[in-house]
Amino acid sequence: MLTAAATARNILPEMKDRSAGIVVKGSRFAPSNFIGLMGITMHFERGAEIVAEEDPAEYVYQVISGTVRTCKLLSNGRRQIGAFLMEGDYFGMEARAVHCFAAEAITDATIHMINRNTAFAAAGRDPEIARALWDITARSLDACQQHSLLLGRKTALEKIGSFLTEMAERQGSHAEIDLPMSRQDIADYLGLTIETVSRTMTQLECAGTIALPTSRHVLVKRRQELARLSAC
Amino acid sequence: MLTAAATARNILPEMKDRSAGIVVKGSRFAPSNFIGLMGITMHFERGAEIVAEEDPAEYVYQVISGTVRTCKLLSNGRRQIGAFLMEGDYFGMEARAVHCFAAEAITDATIHMINRNTAFAAAGRDPEIARALWDITARSLDACQQHSLLLGRKTALEKIGSFLTEMAERQGSHAEIDLPMSRQDIADYLGLTIETVSRTMTQLECAGTIALPTSRHVLVKRRQELARLSAC
DNA sequence: CGGCTCCTTGACATCGCTCAAGTGTAGTGG
DNA sequence: CCACTACACTTGAGCGATGTCAAGGAGCCG
Known part of the structure; x- marks a missing residue:
């Protein structure tokens, strides 16, 4: 099955590195609303894979509705879920060029996808966008740190x-x-x-x-x- | 005992929101070298507390030499160490206004401290600095995610x-x-x-x-x- | 009604924890 | 150089929380 990133690559080849792609107006979900102004929205059925492990990290994702899990498999089939993501939450904003965690829809879900290069390019022009991208990443870090505490002790x-x-x-x-x-x-x-x-x-x-x-x-x-x- | 942040507050009250404080030239450690160009360098003895839990998050820290641990205590005395930080590593770059993890010197350590407001202000003017701040945070996130996997499974x-x-x-x-x-x-x-x-x-x-x-x-x-x- | 899938419960095994010595090893002072 | 101390580390014995394996119940859908 094609993951969302692969599908979007086919839908939107012309979007890369342009600051405004298909516009979704008035998103209530971005921490600073302008991030919601670029990208496309897709629907996923319960159980669908949105991102596969090791997929190139081309997009940042925001949950518009539904619930998503990020997860990673170990050698012998053990699985760790990194986070549950709900309305307004972002995922896929990571340091590496490939995603370390897969993302799957737990319920039917609507996801907003923003091209990473587009987002970074916009951040280069607008400090508020840069700060918003930092916020998204820092929030993920905060959640992950709290979760480490739970898992370890x-x-x-x-x-x-x-x-x-x-x-x-x-x-x-x-x-x-x-x-x-x-x-x-x-x-x-x-x-x-x-x-x-x-x-x-x-x-x-x-x-x-x-x-x-x-x-x-x-x-x-x-x-x-x-x-x-x-x-x- | 005074933590580093508290001490630096006394040393550097005039630094706040100015883009260049005490200049440390030619830092080899920053992912993009300009971040190393602002802030001050301090030494800590083995066992010293650099940041206390719940300290206001006024600074970003980079390890110049030595080893640092970030840790958090649970109610009944259990402790979780979040990371070991060595030469070149950053810590304290978090979403909240207070630090969730304490930081302590495991060995004698030299630490470079950068005022967070100064850094964010500089990021507002220079996209490369903004990107460097994002990188630091994203790397911490990556390390934390890998660690969750270890702790959980x-x-x-x-x-x-x-x-x-x-x-x-x-x-x-x-x-x-x-x-x-x-x-x-x-x-x-x-x-x-x-x-x-x-x-x-x-x-x-x-x-x-x-x-x-x-x-x-x-x-x-x-x-x-x-x-x-x-x-x- | 049958056949799923998901969830619960029971019996038992085991990995890692607790408690308690015992063994270095580094530092200090005579 | 040798005691003495303090601290960090190792080892052993026993236990308990959580995992494993297996069976059965509950809800859902065709």
Whole structure:
């Protein structure tokens, strides 16, 4: 299957290094809105690969709707998910010429793609764009650093606690969480197995900290308790 | 004890937002050399704290000589080391207004400090500086992503294998490694305990993969084997 | 209803942690 | 040069959190 970058290369050969490609007006999602003014928007079905590992890093991506995971496989099939990306989040803004992480749509997703060279060229002319590109990268770094802490030094219970707290915050709802990702995705994000994720969620439900009306729908009963478990 | 940022605030109150402070000529260490042209150089003794957690993020730091660790403490005293920084490496270039990780000198170290506002102001005038700042951040991100993979999905043996391979590469020597950091530092970097680090090193020595003339000096006997163990 | 896929649960194994000695090794002072 | 101390590192024994393997349940869709 063709990845998004490969597809866009066919659609937009003439876009390279021009500062304005197909214009998408009034994007609400860019940290500074002008970044949303260049590039194209594409739709991906649940499960579709947006970026493959080792794809040339030609684009920066912003999630307009849906949820995306970035992931990397190790030799023996183990998988690490680097991040879950939701409305407004950027990905693919990395130092290397090829992407180290693949990106896949967890749900149907709308993604805005900006040519990297175009973005860097625009940054060369406009300091605000340069600063916006730096912000995107620095935010990814911040998220990655927090995640390292979790992976290196937290117990299964603390990992799940942190994860649910993070998801609640990102959804702007403190009592109700919708999980677009599977238990396996959560496990690969937290460095656990699917069984441990499942057991720990059950444990939190038994303790009355959360309720699980369905496996993808979490009600936070004792928010304080969950925050305490995060052990930051 | 006063951290470096606090000290520099006293030394250099007049520097803020001026593009050239105390000039250090001919720095060989910046990715683009002009970044090395602003700021001051300070010396730190082994064990000194350069940045404290939650310090305001006023400076960007570059290691001129010596080794530095960035670290963060969790509630119950557990510690995660985010990175080991050596000659030429930058740290403190983060998204937030306060530093999330402390930085401490592992050996006596010479550090070049650049005022962040000064750097960003210069970036607003010179696209090459803006690009250099982005590069620094993107490199940190790359290192952090690789490290997440290690923390989340590698066994103790693979972690030690990856660590030794990384150190060998960074020292430009493929047969001999000098470890400036303690076993506890290595443990906190890899998400292990000191005992497991020690045991795993011994195990590699018994297997003939490495030799340990002293605990801080590693001879790589079978580089291929070590690389295979890294499981990337 | 059958056949998916995803999730949960149980029994057991194991890797890495905890606790507790014991062994260097470097530095200090006599 | 030799004690003495302090600190870093190693090693052993036992345990426990998490992984592995296997079975079964729940929801979904044709």
